[in-house]
Amino acid sequence: MNHQYYNVLGVMSGTSLDGIDIAHITLVRKDVWSFQIHSAETIAYTPSMKQKLAEAIHFDPAAIKELNEEYTEYLGNTINTFITNNQIKEIVAVCSHGHTIFHKPQEKYTLQIGNLPHLAKIIKERVVCDFRVQDVELHGQGAPLVPIGDRLLFGNYDYCLNLGGFANLSFEKHTQRIAYDICPVNVVLNHYSLKLGKEYDAGGAFAKAGKIQTPQLKLLNQLAFYQEVAPKSLGMEWVNEHIFKILDSIQSIDAIATFTEHVAIQIANQLQDKKTLLITGGGTFNTYLIDSLKKHTAVKITIPEDEIVENKEALIFALLGVLKLRNTNNCLSSVTGASKDHSSGVIYVP
Missing domain, CATH: 3.30.420.40 (ATPase, nucleotide binding domain)
Incomplete structure (x- = not known):
């Protein structure tokens, strides 16, 4: 054609x-x-x-x-x-x-x-x-398959981050597009939100109300996947095997608070300060998560119009x-x- x-x-x-x-x-x-x-x-x-x-x-x-x-x-x-x-x-x-x-x-x-x-x-x-x-x-x-689109349609940003069921990142390095899954996001947050009677954590309200549990946060951050080099991707099998085992021991509202902080830390670990970052995906509307990310990195964040985010x-x-x-x-x-x-x-x- x-x-x-x-x-x-x-x-x-x-x-x-x-x-x-x-x-x-x-x-x-x-x-x-x-x-x-x-x-x-x-x-x-x-x-x-x-x-x-x-x-x-x-x-x-x-x-x-x-x-x-x-x-x-x-x-x-x-x-x-x-x-x-x-x-x-x-x-x-x-x-x-x-x-x-x-x-x-x-x-x-x-x-x-x-x-x-x-x-x-x-x-x-x-x-x-x-x-x-x-x-x-x-x-x-x-996976991920989106990075070719990041390169061709959104190449004016240093990083493209999608916050969906999983967080994935793409960027150019030595003329090659590099991309990988960082960590789960909404597949976990929605799971515990449902236990509290909501489809998802709107605006991060549950995360804000909950208390970050340091022992579980430490266990999450020590998971071996985060030390692996790209290319790498995640699926629900990994979430079931590793994430829920750690978080099911605490109250759902604290699980959401703890995991939201975990997501912010893991994303920030992948970013260089003062670079430009485009964020899209449903998780972009979780303002508490975005604010948590800003606390961990000095990257310049752009959130486009809702039509592109969604x-x-x-x-x-x-x-x-x-x-x-x-x-x-x-x-x-x-x-x-x-x-x-x-x-x-x-x-x-x-």
Whole structure:
């Protein structure tokens, strides 16, 4: 594909399970890439689907296969509703991440459901999806995938930080893009917020009200993952094995306070003072976390308009899909540790 204007949808479902992010985007390739977000929405999961996704890590293969088919149908119907409501025409492609159930790159395995060929038939549009599998097959982490978008769309910042289910960072070093997961964020904070009757810690209110427990904070900061060198990535398996074991011994409100401080410390450890930092993702609205980060680093923080904060991942998966259509590299070996840069993803037609 050689034309330079791409009318696409970017679709993302994160591990924090807040819903399906869908953004209608125009990507333009001239001397550099630029974009415009026309409309965007996060469509919350039904309680039953949210429960299934949360529990799926414990499902047997037959149940996973059934859920994959059910979720693909659910995702397709959700995308169709968005297209209809926003009267979107002439779509080049729907570029969809799917929803991660397993991520075990050390075992050469990652699974994002909702990436079945049937999706293209449901929405009657070309689909580009399943971006992680090929990278893992090339001995990469399969994550993070956003850094190519950081380079092409937000390259004027020294660092790009996403605060979602996990915190991940990307930056240029010796002409290479470096990126990795720093630590969990909302997958942990939301877990304990639910125990206190809320979906998430709005503005960091629980963290502010709780008391940081020094023994647990020390144990968190001593976890071996933080001493590993990039490329490296995290999944819920690691959170279940390490984080909850430490925090379940204290009250939920103190767990939130302690973990919020832990996140601020771990992020600050990765940053050089006086550099510029762009922060996006749902965790950006946790003002207590942002204030805690500011206490630990003198980096110059920029938080863009809400439209970008909330939809940057959907935007970049739209870009990943377009790069795949152009047969251009969308996965960087310097980021994932794969054996080579490559153009990842699969293309389905109705």
